[in-house]
Amino acid sequence: METQRPDESVLDDGPPEAAPEGEAPGADTSAASTADLVPHGGARQGKRLYEGRLYEGPRGGETSLGRLAATVERLRREVREAHAAAEGRALIEMAKGILVERLGCGPAQAARQLAVLADQAGVSRLELAADLIDQASRDRLTEAAREFLTRAGQDWEHTGGRTQPDKDAPSLSVRLRTAESGALAASDTQAVAESLLEHALSPLGATGVAIWAAGTDSSLTLAGCAGFAAEEAARWHYVPPGVATLARKALTERRTVWFPSAAEAGMPTLGRRQAPDGCRVTAPAGNGGRILGVLEICWPGPLEPQPPQVERQIEALAELCAHTLDTHAPDTSGIQQTRPPGIPELVDFADGLLDSALVLVPHLDAEGRLADFRIHHVSSHFVDPAGRPRSAVAGAMLLEAYPLAMGESGLFEKIEHVHATGEPFRAERMVLRAMVGQVPLTVEASVSISRHGENVLLIWRVQDEAARLARVLQHAQRLGRIGGFEENLVTGEIVWNSQLFALHGLPQGASPIPLEQLPAHTHPDDEAAIGRFLRTLLHHRRPASVAFRLRRADGIVRHIRVVAEPALDAEGRLVVVRGAYQDVSAQHWTEVALGATRDQLAQTEQQAAERNRMALQLQRAIMPPTRGPIEAEGLHIAVRYRPAEEDHLVGGDWYDAVVLPSRQVLLSVGDVAGHGIEAATGMVVLRNALRGLATTGAGPAQILTWLNTVAHHLTENVTATAVCGIYDPDTRTLRWARAGHPPPVLLREGEGEGKATTLPLVGGLLLGALPEAKYEEEQLRLETGDILLMYTDGLIERRDRSLQESLDQLMAVVQDPDATLEQRLDRMLTYSNSDTDDDTCIVGVRMG
Numbered sequence: 001m002e003t004q005r006p007d008e009s010v011l012d013d014g015p016p017e018a019a020p021e022g023e024a025p026g027a028d029t030s031a032a033s034t035a036d037l038v039p040h041g042g043a044r045q046g047k048r049l050y051e052g053r054l055y056e057g058p059r060g061g062e063t064s065l066g067r068l069a070a071t072v073e074r075l076r077r078e079v080r081e082a083h084a085a086a087e088g089r090a091l092i093e094m095a096k097g098i099l100v101e102r103l104g105c106g107p108a109q110a111a112r113q114l115a116v117l118a119d120q121a122g123v124s125r126l127e128l129a130a131d132l133i134d135q136a137s138r139d140r141l142t143e144a145a146r147e148f149l150t151r152a153g154q155d156w157e158h159t160g161g162r163t164q165p166d167k168d169a170p171s172l173s174v175r176l177r178t179a180e181s182g183a184l185a186a187s188d189t190q191a192v193a194e195s196l197l198e199h200a201l202s203p204l205g206a207t208g209v210a211i212w213a214a215g216t217d218s219s220l221t222l223a224g225c226a227g228f229a230a231e232e233a234a235r236w237h238y239v240p241p242g243v244a245t246l247a248r249k250a251l252t253e254r255r256t257v258w259f260p261s262a263a264e265a266g267m268p269t270l271g272r273r274q275a276p277d278g279c280r281v282t283a284p285a286g287n288g289g290r291i292l293g294v295l296e297i298c299w300p301g302p303l304e305p306q307p308p309q310v311e312r313q314i315e316a317l318a319e320l321c322a323h324t325l326d327t328h329a330p331d332t333s334g335i336q337q338t339r340p341p342g343i344p345e346l347v348d349f350a351d352g353l354l355d356s357a358l359v360l361v362p363h364l365d366a367e368g369r370l371a372d373f374r375i376h377h378v379s380s381h382f383v384d385p386a387g388r389p390r391s392a393v394a395g396a397m398l399l400e401a402y403p404l405a406m407g408e409s410g411l412f413e414k415i416e417h418v419h420a421t422g423e424p425f426r427a428e429r430m431v432l433r434a435m436v437g438q439v440p441l442t443v444e445a446s447v448s449i450s451r452h453g454e455n456v457l458l459i460w461r462v463q464d465e466a467a468r469l470a471r472v473l474q475h476a477q478r479l480g481r482i483g484g485f486e487e488n489l490v491t492g493e494i495v496w497n498s499q500l501f502a503l504h505g506l507p508q509g510a511s512p513i514p515l516e517q518l519p520a521h522t523h524p525d526d527e528a529a530i531g532r533f534l535r536t537l538l539h540h541r542r543p544a545s546v547a548f549r550l551r552r553a554d555g556i557v558r559h560i561r562v563v564a565e566p567a568l569d570a571e572g573r574l575v576v577v578r579g580a581y582q583d584v585s586a587q588h589w590t591e592v593a594l595g596a597t598r599d600q601l602a603q604t605e606q607q608a609a610e611r612n613r614m615a616l617q618l619q620r621a622i623m624p625p626t627r628g629p630i631e632a633e634g635l636h637i638a639v640r641y642r643p644a645e646e647d648h649l650v651g652g653d654w655y656d657a658v659v660l661p662s663r664q665v666l667l668s669v670g671d672v673a674g675h676g677i678e679a680a681t682g683m684v685v686l687r688n689a690l691r692g693l694a695t696t697g698a699g700p701a702q703i704l705t706w707l708n709t710v711a712h713h714l715t716e717n718v719t720a721t722a723v724c725g726i727y728d729p730d731t732r733t734l735r736w737a738r739a740g741h742p743p744p745v746l747l748r749e750g751e752g753e754g755k756a757t758t759l760p761l762v763g764g765l766l767l768g769a770l771p772e773a774k775y776e777e778e779q780l781r782l783e784t785g786d787i788l789l790m791y792t793d794g795l796i797e798r799r800d801r802s803l804q805e806s807l808d809q810l811m812a813v814v815q816d817p818d819a820t821l822e823q824r825l826d827r828m829l830t831y832s833n834s835d836t837d838d839d840t841c842i843v844g845v846r847m848g
Contacts, residue, residue, distance in 0.1 A: 289370020652679035711768030795837035
């Protein structure tokens, strides 16, 4: 079948029919050409030809719809290439102009020279043009490109060349300059946003960009956006002042702010629904110290922390947006905003004020940064804090006229912030300083600062001394709950201040209560006192005061103290009574509560003293402070007990030395945790239990095991430490065990010149800590002349040193070869370094 020519197409779009059996769909059934089928075959044969074209599609043929789609795509591609070429031509033309200026040649020669240089450098003419513009401009875009390329080169060297950049991708300089060229050539801010997203931000992974214009009232208007739905942009066309958004964060803080997640930021913003977890960055777009708007960039997901080079690039783009906002005003149709007045209107407004006002115009330095404000106009009612006339201030620089504005008050910083953000500033009380000669003068004033277009209006009102004192008095009366009054007894006029109405529970418009009617509003029990007060004040004409209970109309009873004095005329007649009421209810109930607390404390102290006395009697009945020596089975035994100095610190220390029925000798010391009657009764329980268990003939380790069961199960949470020893006179052997207690000290004079040593530290847990515990046991054969010392920790415990240091000092004290056993024990108590004021028990044993 021959191929149909384009002008022979059949436009029958009806449903395809089935082909005859044995024929392929669309097959030619005669020897006639395709051209012959159209005039002779009618609509049906034309339809079959159309079907044949449809079925040829899967075998590589094209349909009419496919050709149309290809044509549309080709045209779109050509449009994009045309736009890119136009933007590229703008950069190339700028580079040609630079070469014309540097080489002093014509445009044609500059174009040839640009091509030659690009071929020699091995780069495209567009990349060479961007580099020439960077070298000539030395602006923020150049710095951002150089920092980024330097960081990229460092990364390439660090990875050994494994992270090479994409050769087909345009360089950063080209992208930034292309975005700048598109922004400068754009007719509105919307085109600027699209150019920034396409050329500069899409390579960084961004999917959306918004340019906000800041109003003079700190409002935000969406001047242009790209990457967001049109419906979303329409909803965010205007953001009123005071609404917290991500863009306003950069406006008020005047810095670039990164938000790892729009959802976590907790503030609404444009396009939050389409990328709730996406990273956002907002950068202020400023020019000459004044922030004109905010650049907001959106990524589809979270980002890793970016290097400073990327932040410089974003700041450069924000500066480009500031130029655009300064050139193209955003569309604010349909938005009701207060238009700022110009300079003439602002001057007229300042002159209409009764307060001091200055109209300030920003003054920029050579680099375009805000350096100061010039005082353009001084209001007609202006009063200078330093006493200068208006002419001495008008036309001067703010920091020249008021150099202390940069000091502690922060006035200049406040003006600068208002000028940059448009957010007004108000302060009821601010300290202002001025120089009078070389002497600083300080005044307090209420200050108002607002921006009007490019200018700033500064208003202040110096606080009048009388007004200041009146406010101080008003605050003092409010804090002290004091209300003043004045009653004219001739005219009957009564003047109350607002606080006195509040004390009486009356509204401000109510009639004041005369003094003579005060008994009707007094508690019946206080009527006699009020009567004496009135008689002294009105009859004897002397100052008087009284405290009484005031019954208010709302049923509340308040404790009031009233102080009043009479005022007499020249003839001695009573004319006016002045005074004050004070609500002393809080003091009264505080005194009542304090009295009850004193009574309760006294009762508690009495009970505590009684308990301490009983505990002390109980302890001294069992363990007297001194006890004569004991001679038992060849042992010479001496004991010492020193109670605590304070009665409330009576503790649970105990000692015991007794001969058992088996002729063995029980030696023990212990210390119950705590103080008072509980510790003393716990000591009695454990000491008696230890004696009873020792009569069973068990060893010290088994005795302590049983005693732990008694402490844990048969007492009220008693814990204690103890050392238990059983001496066998037949073998002269001492078997001993410990439960969390310091080990005994042994002095053996036959060896080492009587040096004191501690016995081995055998294992043993605190009594009563666990329901089951195991204790180790050691044996010591005593020799003639050996001295064994057992003690409680009240002898050596200190807060500022370890127990080992105190133990070493103790062993140095007892090493006296000429001292008797009793003398050694007395020296131990005398030279004890303990600072805890705890009970102390000592048991000394000397082998005969």
